[in-house]
Amino acid sequence: MLAVMEAIIYVADEPVKPEQLQEVFPGETKESLERALRTTAEAFNERPGGMAIREVAGGFRMTTRPEYHEQIREYLKTRPNAKLSMASLETLAVVAYKQPVTLAEILAIRGKKSSSALHTLLEKNLVAIVGRKQVVGRPILYGTSREFLIHFGLNSLKDLPTLEEFAQLASEQL
Amino acid sequence: MLAVMEAIIYVADEPVKPEQLQEVFPGETKESLERALRTTAEAFNERPGGMAIREVAGGFRMTTRPEYHEQIREYLKTRPNAKLSMASLETLAVVAYKQPVTLAEILAIRGKKSSSALHTLLEKNLVAIVGRKQVVGRPILYGTSREFLIHFGLNSLKDLPTLEEFAQLASEQL
Amino acid sequence: MGNDQDLSPDAGETFEATGVTIRLEAFEGPLDLLLHLIKREEIDIWNIPIAHITRQYLEYIQIMKDLNINLAAEWLMMASTLIYIKSRMLVPQEQKGESGDEEAEDPRHELVYQLLEHQKFKNAAEMLHTREEVEGAVWNKPPADALEDAGEIVDVSLFDLLRAFHEVVRRFEEQQILEVNQEEITVEQMIQDIRKRLFVHDAILFSALFAESRSKRRMIVTFLALLELVRLHEVRLRQKRTFEEIHILKTKETA
Numbered sequence: 001m002l003a004v005m006e007a008i009i010y011v012a013d014e015p016v017k018p019e020q021l022q023e024v025f026p027g028e029t030k031e032s033l034e035r036a037l038r039t040t041a042e043a044f045n046e047r048p049g050g051m052a053i054r055e056v057a058g059g060f061r062m063t064t065r066p067e068y069h070e071q072i073r074e075y076l077k078t079r080p081n082a083k084l085s086m087a088s089l090e091t092l093a094v095v096a097y098k099q100p101v102t103l104a105e106i107l108a109i110r111g112k113k114s115s116s117a118l119h120t121l122l123e124k125n126l127v128a129i130v131g132r133k134q135v136v137g138r139p140i141l142y143g144t145s146r147e148f149l150i151h152f153g154l155n156s157l158k159d160l161p162t163l164e165e166f167a168q169l170a171s172e173q174l
Numbered sequence: 175m176l177a178v179m180e181a182i183i184y185v186a187d188e189p190v191k192p193e194q195l196q197e198v199f200p201g202e203t204k205e206s207l208e209r210a211l212r213t214t215a216e217a218f219n220e221r222p223g224g225m226a227i228r229e230v231a232g233g234f235r236m237t238t239r240p241e242y243h244e245q246i247r248e249y250l251k252t253r254p255n256a257k258l259s260m261a262s263l264e265t266l267a268v269v270a271y272k273q274p275v276t277l278a279e280i281l282a283i284r285g286k287k288s289s290s291a292l293h294t295l296l297e298k299n300l301v302a303i304v305g306r307k308q309v310v311g312r313p314i315l316y317g318t319s320r321e322f323l324i325h326f327g328l329n330s331l332k333d334l335p336t337l338e339e340f341a342q343l344a345s346e347q348l
Numbered sequence: 349m350g351n352d353q354d355l356s357p358d359a360g361e362t363f364e365a366t367g368v369t370i371r372l373e374a375f376e377g378p379l380d381l382l383l384h385l386i387k388r389e390e391i392d393i394w395n396i397p398i399a400h401i402t403r404q405y406l407e408y409i410q411i412m413k414d415l416n417i418n419l420a421a422e423w424l425m426m427a428s429t430l431i432y433i434k435s436r437m438l439v440p441q442e443q444k445g446e447s448g449d450e451e452a453e454d455p456r457h458e459l460v461y462q463l464l465e466h467q468k469f470k471n472a473a474e475m476l477h478t479r480e481e482v483e484g485a486v487w488n489k490p491p492a493d494a495l496e497d498a499g500e501i502v503d504v505s506l507f508d509l510l511r512a513f514h515e516v517v518r519r520f521e522e523q524q525i526l527e528v529n530q531e532e533i534t535v536e537q538m539i540q541d542i543r544k545r546l547f548v549h550d551a552i553l554f555s556a557l558f559a560e561s562r563s564k565r566r567m568i569v570t571f572l573a574l575l576e577l578v579r580l581h582e583v584r585l586r587q588k589r590t591f592e593e594i595h596i597l598k599t600k601e602t603a
Contacts, residue, residue: 004245007224007238011246013490024248047221050181062489064181074198075182075190084504086512092504093513098547109520109548152506159306161314161510163517168277169293184489236488243485250487257480260473261376267472283465286377286422296507303506319505326479327486335475337468344467348386348393 001025005040006053015059084120091117092126096148096160100130100141118142126151175199179214180227189233189324231323232330258294265291266300270322271337274304274315292316300325378426379466381408386463393463396456398437402430433459520548525560533566538573546583546598554585554594 008024009016018033025033037060041053053062064072084092091114094106106114121127130143144157154160182198183190192207199207211234215227226239238246258266265288268280280288295301296316304317318331328334375381385404386393409427412419436455524545533541545552557574561567574596577583587594 003222003224003239004242005224007242007246007487008249010225010236010489011238011250011487016249021249024245044223048177049218050177050179051184062184064185065177068178068181071178071198072181072185075195076185078194078197089504089508089512090516093509094516096509097513105547108544110516111519111523152509153304154506155305161303161506163510163514165314166510166514169289169296171289187488237486238488240482240485243487246487255484257477257484260477263473263476263480264376264469267469267476270476271469271472283469284377285379285426285462285466287420299505299507303510325483326476327483328479335472337472340468340471340475341464343471344464345393347471348383348464348467 001036002040002043005037006044009037009040009053009060009062012061015056015061017059020059085117087112087114087117088120090114092121092144092148095121095127095142096144096157099143099157100133101143102133102139102141104139106142175210176214176217179211180218183211183214183227183234183236186235189230189235191233194233228327229329230327231320235324258298259291261288261291262294266295266318266322269295269301269316270318270331270334273317274307275317276307276313276315278313280316375408377420378405378423379463380470381405382426382459383463383467383470393460396460398430398434398456402427402434405430429459517548533569535569535572535576538569539576542573542577542596543582546596550598552596554596557596 004024005016005021008021016037018030018037021033021037022028022030028036038055041055041060044051044053050064050068051062052065053060055061090110091106094109094114095101095118098105098109103115103118106118118127122129125145125147127142127148128145129140131141132138133141148154149156178198179190179195182195190211192204192211195207195211196202196204202210212229215229215234218225218227224238224242225236227234227236229235264284265280268283268288269275269292272279272283277289277292280292292301296303299319299321301316301322302319303314305315306312307315322328323330375384382401382405385391385401386396391397391401406427409419409423412423433455524541542552542557557570558567561570574583574585578585581599583596584599585594586597
């Protein structure tokens with residue numbers, strides 16, 4: 001039972017309370033479940049590992065031990081961050097397929113303001129300034145960068161999949 | 175160092191690779207980090223707890239032990255995840271063993287249209303666009319993704335049984 | 349057997365014809381049906397009684413047709429392949445060997461190879477299914493709230509990018525159709541509209557542009573706008589052959 005409790009505390013996204021376990025362990029009382037949870041925590045915390053089970057807000061929760069916070073923070077910085085926001089992804093798609101393109105043209109296609117998304121993409125080095133359009137006001141032209149090609153494993157922009165190919169994939173779905 | 179590694183594997187939401195730890199442990203080589211990760215996993219798995227550290231997709235990852243599956247499901251009150259359909263699995267098998275492969279090649283092997291199955295696999299991120307074939311029409315080439323390895327609990331594509339093994343099985347069945 | 353597009357009604361019905369009973373099941377494709385027939389009748393794959401198998405195959409197809417089930421083209425292609433092999437089998441051996449002294453190839457060979465290949469991948473799919481079941485029994489902790497969002501690497505696939513672009517274009521088109529539906533549109537507005545579309549698409553079909561015009565006035569406005577764009581050298585019209593579709597293309601200057 002202790003190993004199961006440990007596993008449950010691990011997968012739970014909030015502190016595990018004894019009463020929540022009554023459906024998992026029918027026949028156990030709230031008191032006996034609480035004792036079992038405490039025993040699980042004590043046994044887990046005895047070993048010199050990286051995590052600990054702590055009693056928080058009336059429940060039991062697994063966390064990393066505070067002494068490793070610096071290294072964990074360091075690690076989290078290196079991992080790929082969560083997906084691009086939808087706005088950034090759409091903006092990147094417009095730049096990729098319609099380059100060279102101005103901010104006003106991106107706005108016209110997306111129908112939404114895109115300047116902060118474009119800013120993010122410039123910061124992430126996926127989009128670069130490639131020139132100025134020879135029209136009134138000489139607006140800046142944007143295009144994808146070399147990092148863009150590397151990130152998506154493309155040899156050249158000609159390798160981008162086309163809308164026709166997308167339609168072909170989706171077409172069989174009636 | 176082992177306790178820190180354990181903590182990092184715990185917080186990571188994807189398999190932890192040795193090279194990702196070089197910024198956390200400056201001065202260590204990739205090889206020494208890999209050894210340390212493996213030692214961490216072995217030490218962690220020795221104790222009879224609810225979780226285990228496994229080697230998946232070239233990295234180390236913490237999961238619950240499969241034997242507690244039912245109770246965890248009961249606690250989380252989730253239904254079994256939607257499994258892939260046979261059509262998707264067959265298409266995925268062709269991609270896995272014949273990669274990089276085009277849609278037309280998949281069709282030739284399966285003897286039926288596979289675009290909707292492929293579309294599903296692309297959406298689930300199990301299959302990725304990996305390039306274009308240098309023939310007339312430059313068709314898109316597909317291959318399996320890192321997500322594929324994680325989904326099927328594989329450390330690398332080499333962990334898959336060989337096609338010859340399936341060929342032998344096929345001739346026994348027919 | 350799970351599948352994307354169910355071909356059959358409830359599996360388990362049986363039918364009888366020419367003395368054979370086939371359990372009516374959903375087969376994903378022709379190769380699946382053939383494999384089923386071969387296994388059920390314990391046929392030697394290297395010596396398929398092609399006339400017998402062809403008859404059963406055609407019966408299955410007929411029943412599907414009777415049940416108004418739409419069969420994909422590959423079902424009919426396989427039917428003609430089987431009939432072709434059957435006819436080749438009827439040609440006497442001596443005639444086949446005439447041209448050369450090497451042994452004539454068995455007309456069934458290609459099909460056998462295809463069936464074995466298919467069975468091989470079905471087995472591989474079964475293996476993946478089993479692995480998926482096993483993996484479904486382990487759980488991960490819920491993703492932690494990101495401490496920092498400063499990562500420089502993004503986790504997006506080429507397919508995500510394409511899908512995003514598809515979504516943008518789809519939304520754009522819906523928007524254009526909404527705007528264009530105002531019947532009081534002027535030639536100047538229509539010129540702008542065509543310019544915008546040509547920015548998103550490299551070419552527009554002449555017929556598609558006119559299909560949206562519900563009134564005669566709109567058609568005239570569209571036509572005048574097009575003429576003006578041609579005069580300004582912003583677009584050119586191309587037709588590969590008479591009576592074929594006319595494409596409206598951007599000229600170099602506007603591209």
